[in-house]
Structure formats: C-alpha cells, structure tokens
Amino acid sequence: MERPQGLKRVASSIRIALRPDRIRLASGVILMVFLTGHLLNHALGLISLNAMEVGRDIFLALWRSVPGTILLLGAISLHIALVFYKLLRHRSYRRLSGKDILQITLGLFIPPLVILHIIGTRVAHEIYGLEDSYTFVLFSLWVATPTLALLQSIALIVAWIHGCLGIHFWLRLKPWYEKKFSLLYSLALILPVISLSGFINGANEVERLFADADWRDAFFARLDLPPDLIGWAYTTRDIGFLVMFAALGVLILSRLYWTIRFRRRKVNAITYPDEKIVLAAPGLSILEASQLGNIPHASVCGGRGRCSTCRVRIMEGWDKLNPPSDKEIAVLRRVGAPEGTRLACQSVPTGDVSVIPLLPTTATVRQAFNQPAYLQGQEREIAILFADLRAFTKFSEQKLPYDVVFVINQYFRHMGEAIEENGGHLDKFIGDGVMALFGLSENSKTASRMALNAARSMANELEIMNENLKTDLPSPLKIGIGIHVGQVIVGQMGYGSATSITAIGDPVNTASRLESLTKEYASQLIFSDKVAKFAEDDFSELRHESVDIRGRVEPLGIYIVKDARRLPYFTV
Template sequence: MKTAKGLKRFALSFRMALRPDRIRLASGLVLMIFLTGHLLNHALGLISLNAMEVGRDIFLAFWRSVPGTILLLGAIILHIALVFYKLLRHRSYRRLAGRDIFQIILGLLIPPLLVLHIIGTRVAHEVYGIEDSYSYVLFSLWIATPIQALLQSVALIIAWVHGCLGVHFWLRLKPWYGKILPVLYSLALILPVLSLSGFINGANEAERLFADTEWRDAFFARLNLPPDLIGWAYSTRDIGFQVMFAALGLLVISRVYWTIRYRRRKVNVISYPEEKVVLAAPGLSILEASQLGNIPHASVCGGRGRCSTCRVRITEGWDKLNPPSDKEIAVLRRVGAPEGTRLACQSIPSGDISVIPLLPATATVRQAFNQPAYLQGQEREIAILFADLRAFTKFSEQKLPYDVVFVINQYFRHMGEAIEQNGGHLDKFIGDGVMALFGLNENSKTASRMALNAARSMAEELEIMNQNLKLDLPAPLKIGIGIHVGQVIVGQMGYGSATSVTAIGDPVNTASRLEALTKEYSSQLIFSDKVANLVAEDFSELQHESVDIRGRVEPLGIYIVKNARRLPYFTV
C-alpha cells in the first residue's frame, strides 16, 4: 500500500515537473544564465581585449561542449516553442496586464535582432570553422557594420530586460524575495552598464589594432574567411525572417480563429455578489470575465495560476467549469483552500455560474503564500482575552495630548509583548482596550493556559510600567482583564488596510462582559468556569460566583482574581 502511494506521489510530481509552464520557466532560466555569462564576458573589456578573449575561452568551454550545446539549443527551442504555444492559446490579448504585453513585445523583438549575430558567430563556426573571437566579432560589428553594433547593443538590453521581468514575475511570489529585491535590482542595472562599457572599450582597442596594417593582414590571414560568407549569412538571415513572418501570420490567424469560434456560441452569465452580473464570451476565464466587466478582482501573478490571489468560491455551476489542472490543484493545496474553491484565472465556464471572490482586489503577494486554514474562515474553540485600563479617560483629560499618546503607547507595548510572549495573537486595540486570541493553532486546553499566563504577565508588565512612570502618573494605572473560551468563527475579516485576523461569536461578547465585571468586583482578572475546567488546576482559593451575563440564558460561573500577579505559571 505504501509503495503504491509512493509511486502515485512520484507520478504526480513527475507530471507536475513536466507542465509546460515549468519547462518554459526552466528553459528561460538556462537562457538567463547564458546571457548573464555573456554580459560578464563583455564587461571584461573594461580590462582589455585580451581579457575578453580569455573570458570567452572559459565561457565557451562549457557552452560549446556537447552537454552545453544540447542544453542551450534545447532551451532555445523549448522556450520559443512553448511561448509560441501559449500565445496561440490566448483567447484574448486585450485583457492582458500592461507588464505582460510589454514582456511579450520584448520577447518578439529578440529573434529578429539577434538572428544575424547568431548566424555570424556560432552557425558560421559550425559551418565554416570560423574562429569567432572577440577580435572577429568587434571587427564585424564595430568597424565593418557600425549599425549592427547599435542593433546588438539594443538587442542585449531588450533580452536582459525581458529575462529580468520573467525572473521577477517568478520570484515575487517567494516569501524571501522582498528581502533580496534591492540587491537583485541593483545587479540588474549594473551588469548591462558594465557589459556595454566593456564592449565599447574592447571595440576601441580593436579599432586601434586594425589601424595597424601588418596586424590586420596577419589577422585576416589567420581567420581565412570564405568569400561567400557575407552573402551566405544574409541569405540565411532572410530565411530566418521568413520563418518569423510565418509565425506572426499564424498568431494573426489564431486571433481570427478564436473570434469566429466563440462568437458563434452563447454567452455565459457569471454572477457576483451584490447582484453584479457579467456576460462573458465562451472561452473566457472567470478572471478575464471580471476584468471585462470591471469587477475588481485580485490577481498578483497576472493570471498565470501561480499566486492563488484570484481564487473564488463557486456557489452555483461547479459542473459547468473545466476540471482543475494539476497546476491549479497544487496551488489550491498550497494555500489550504477549502472545497468549492477554484482559481479564477484557470476556470473557464461552459455555462452560467455564480462566484464569490475570496480576497480583496487590493490583495498583495503576502496573500499568495501558504497561510493557515483558519484565515479562510473556520469554526474553532479558542480563548478570548479582553483588557481595559481603568479611569484612563479621566487621566487623559488632565494631561497634554503628547503625554497621553506616550503613556498609551507604552501600555500597548507592554501588553502586546506580554500577550505575544505567551503565544497569543493580538487582535486589536480599541481605545485603551486590548483584544487577544489564544489557540489559533493549539487546542482549547493549551489556549486557556496560555491566556491565564498572559493575564499574569500583563499584570506584571503593568507593575513595571507603573514603576517606570511613577513620576508622570498621578496614580498607578489599573487594569481589568476578562477571559472566556468557546466556539467562535475565526478568519481574516475587514476591508483594505483594516483587514485582520479576528473572531466573532457569543464567547467574544462573554469575554468582554467579564472584563467589564472586574469594575464591579474591584478585581484585576475574571475568567469563566469553562476556562478553569480546561486548565484543570486547583482554583479553590479563588472567589467563585455565578453571574448573569447579558445575552446568555443560564448564569455563568466565574473566578475572581484580585491580583493576577499571584496566579501560578501554567505549563503549556
């Protein structure tokens, strides 16, 4: 059984690795490595032409070996073929993001700009045995045909920008990418500048050498160029141009094909919350339909099916969607998406459906990372802690605004540290109050112990704060804390920048009521019977009562703690 499961997992992993987008990415990375080495080789021209030649020998030792040739040629063929295949399958270019269109245009410009250079170097080397040294290349570009020097410099920049954009679109979904982005960005700017500077410096040195008649004659004698080389190079380039024009014509035909095919079919009705409806042509994905209908819809990766920020919940018409691919399943599994969730960019309806976008349109890369399942909305039994400063309003009326802000920030810092050090999640600060959640990733017993430990730490931190600020405070600050545990709905809620992980439900209201009761009992902490039962410790020395809580039918047993610092530390 284990062997069968292992083989199944291996087969799935192998199938995932052979996905066209993965192969396209891998081939692009190979070409980017080749281009980076090429630029570094150019940069050696800042030292001398001889340094460029030495660097070329090292560079070509791998790339002109049998493995290197297979790797490079395979990467070129696969990358061009898979990009062309992707462009043919695009049902519409109108809704592509501007950055994607820019990258596509750059990619389409590379072959016509580089084809003559490739023919005059690698192909000429293989066909005629030409030693395409830097002296030969710089003579061909800089001295014989100066316009080619300009075109190749432009091609170098275009290829570099195209590759950098591809790497950026891939890496920006990695959690660590933001930290190294400034370094990579700086290198991406510096390398082509050094390369072009080295190219110009090397070209100037070559020009000086070619001014020496004796050196020039010896060079050409050693090179032994065939008389038909130039004519052959340009005729081969023209064949390449014909192939490129044919490919562009095929792309135009594909546009006509998709237009005719889908105009004959009935439009799909896609319903969104708040009674918004989009009539989408068949073949459009849900994300494309949202963009067509001006429905705000998150899509950090630009519809590539990598980031998961465009995910939607399908409320009607699940059977009218194309089956999820291995790629989509892997992304949804990565973020722990619940059943009924699809990626909008990968879901193509064949009929009427209803959807709910799960993330705000302003979602960032952070939402694309693997996140806890409770962020999607989950029912959990957790401990809720409310805390509030006593008589702080009166204090604030007697102090300058600067003093009030200083004190309240000190209070929030001390309380926040006490909560987080005991495993709690700071939900929000409300005026001079604090709400915290315990047990988002633990069981309710551990959550209850953590909450009581946090209350003890908060009381200790308040005492430290009172000592530190005794000269600034007319009287020591006092706090009231209420803790309850129960089944609540936890999730990421809010709007825009005010979105946060919070909890709603009756236990939250109960915890708030217990905090309010601390005024009535002149105590520092009140926690419920349920908390005490879960902690499973002896609380017989504490005052115990039953109270009526607004919103609850039955009385609630509570434990009253005058000084939370006297609580023992509970092992978690």
C-alpha cells in the first residue's frame, strides 16, 4: 500500500511543479538571473573596457554553452508563450492594480526594444560568425547610431523594472521578505545605475580609441563585417515587428471575444454580508466581482492565487462554482482552510452564490501562510484567566501621570512574561486588568495546568515587582486572579488594527466573575471545580465552596487560594 501512496505523492508534486504559473515563474527567474549577470558585466566598464571583455568571456562561457543555450532559449520561449496564454485568458483588465498594469505594459515593451540588439549580437554570431565583443557593440550603439544607445538604455531599465516587479510579487509572500525588503530594494536601485555608468564609461573609451585612425582600420579589418549584415538585421527586425503586431492583434481580438461571449449570458448575483449584492458578468471571479462592486476584499498577491488572503466561505451556491484547481487546493491546504472555503480569485460562478470574506481588508502577508484553524473561528475548550490589580485607582489618584504609566507598564510586562512563559496567549489588557487564554492548541488538562502555573508565576512576579518598586509604592500592589475552563468560540476578531485573537462565551464571563470574587474572599486566586478536575491534582487542602454566579443557573464549585505562590508547579 505504501508504494502506490508514494507514487501518488510524487505524481502530485510533479503536477504542481508543472503548473503553468510555476513554469512561468521559473522561466522568469532564469531570465532575471541572465539580466542580472548582463548588468554586472556592464558595470565592469567602470574599471575598463578590457574588464568588460574579460567579464563577457566568463558570462558567455555559461550562457553560450549547450546547456546554457537550451536553458536560456527555453526560458525565453516558455515565458513569452505562457504570458501570452495568460493574457489571452484574462477576461478583464479594468480591475487590475496599478502595479500589475505597469508590469504588463513594461513586459509588452521589452520585445520591440531588444529585438534588434538580440539580432545584432547572438543571432548574427550564430549565422555569420560575428564576434559580438563589447568593443563592437559599444561602437555600434554609441559611435555609429547614438539613438540606439538611448533605446538600449531604456530597454535595460524597462526590462529590469519588469523583472523586479515580478520578483517582488513572488517574494512578498515569503515570511523573511519584509525584513530583507530594504536591502533588496537598495540593490535593485543600485545595479542599473552602476550598469549604465559602466556602459557609458566603456563607450567613452571606445569613442576615444575610434578617434585613432590606425586603431579604427585595424578594428574594421578584424571585424570583417559581411556586406549584407546590416540589411539582413533590419529586415529580420521588421519581420519580428510584424509578428509582434499580429500577436497584439490577437490580444485585442481576445478582448472582443470575451466581451461578446459574456454579454450574451445572464449576470450572476453574488451576495455578501449585510445583504450587499453585486451583479457580475459571467466569467468574472468572485474577487473581480468584489472589486466591481467596491466590496472591500483582501488580496495580497493581486489575484494570482498564491496568498490565500482573498479566501471566502461559500454559504450558498457551491455547485455553481468551477471546480478548484490543483493550485487552489495546494494553497488552501497550506493555510489549513476548513471545508467550504474557496479562493475568491480562483472561483468563477456560473450562477448565484452567497459568500463571506474570511480575512479583513487589512490582511498582510502573514495571513498568507499556514495558521492555526482557530483563527478563522472555532469552538474549543480552553482555560481563561482574568487578573486585576487591587486599589490601583486610588494609587493612580495620588501619583503623577508619569509615575502611573511607569508602574502600570512594569505590571503589564511582569504579568505578560509570566503568562507567555507558561504557554498562555495574552488576549488583552483592560485598564489595569489582564485577560489570557490557555490551550488554544492543547487539550483541557494541559490548558488548566498551564493556567494554574501562570497564576503561580504571576504571584511571584508581583512579589518581585513590589520589591523592586517598594520605594515608589505607598503599599505593596495586590492582585486578584480568576480561572475557569469551558467551551468557547475562539477566533481572530475585531476591526482594522484592533483585530486580535480572542474568545467569547459564557466561560469567559465566569472567569471574570471569579476574579471579582477574590475581593470578597480576600484571596489572590479563585479557580473553578472544572479547572481542578482537568488539572488532576489533590486540592483537598484548599478552601472549597459553592457559589452562585450571575448568568449561571447552577452553583459553581470554587477553590480559594490565599497566596498563589504556594501552588505546586504542574507538569504539562
């Protein structure tokens, strides 16, 4: 049974690797490596023309070898073909972002700008045996036809920006990219500058050499240009232009095709929360419909199906969507998306559907990667801890604002460290209170033990804090802690920058009530019977009572702890 499963995994990996978008990306990276090497070779002109020639020999040893030639020609052919295929399939360009439009536009300008340069170097070398050295190229561009020198400089900048945008769209989904962005951005700016500087410096050196008649005669004699080379080069360029115009015509016809095809079909009604409805033409994805109807919808990767931030829950009309592709399935698996989730950019309705966007419009790259399932909303049994400083309002009335802020920040730091060191998630600070969650990824036993350990640590930290600040405090700070465990709804909730992981449900209210009870019992910690049951320890020495909790029908058994520092440490 293992062998078929292994073969299936291998087949799945191969299928993913051979997806058109993966091949297009790989071919683009190869072309970017080639272009980077070419620019670095230009930059050697800052040293001398001879340095450029030495660099060229090394550069061509790689790219004019048989493997290098196959790799380069394959990358060029595949990239052009797959980009053309993508543009043909694109149903609408109106809702593309400015960066996407810029990248597409720059990409369309590259072939007409570089075709003559390619014909005059590599193609002429292969057909006529021309030695396309830097001296020859710089003479042809800078001395013989200065206008071409300007065009090739523009081509270099256009190709570089196009490639950098593509690399940016790819790498911005990597966790490390944000930290390295400033460095990479600086390198992306510096490289074309030093490349053009080297190009100009080398060209000036060729121009000085060309002023010497003996050098000029020797140069032309060694070059031995075929008489029909120039005419052939321009004729070949014109044929290339005709092919490009034909391709552009096909793209224009594809726009007419999509317009005519979908205007004949019934529009689809896409329903969003708050009863917002967008009437979208057939063929538009859910994300495109959102953009059409000005519905805020996250999409970090710009609708390329890479980031998953546009994912939606399909409430109605699952059967009226196109089947998810291998690409979409792989992305949804990566983030652990629950059943009923689709990528809005990859989902094309064929009828009326109802959806709920799952991420806020402020979603970042972090949400594009595998995250716990509870972030999207999940019912879990967890432990909830509430803590509150006693008589802090009175303290704050007697102190300057600076002193109050200093003390409260010290308190938050000590309590936060105690909670996090014991595996808790610091939910929020409420005034001088703290709410923490335990067991977001663990079982109830571990959650209860972690919460009790955290209470013990918090009591110890408060003692340390009181000792450190005894000269600033009129009396030692006191704390009340309440812990309860129960079934709650956990998820990422809030709005905008105030979004955070939190929990809602009756156990949260109960934990808060237990914290309030510490005042009545003059104790430092109160935890429920349920916490004690899951913790699986002997608490017979502790005071135990049953109390009525507002909002609960039945009395709740509680354990009262005068000093939480005396709790044993629980193994988790």
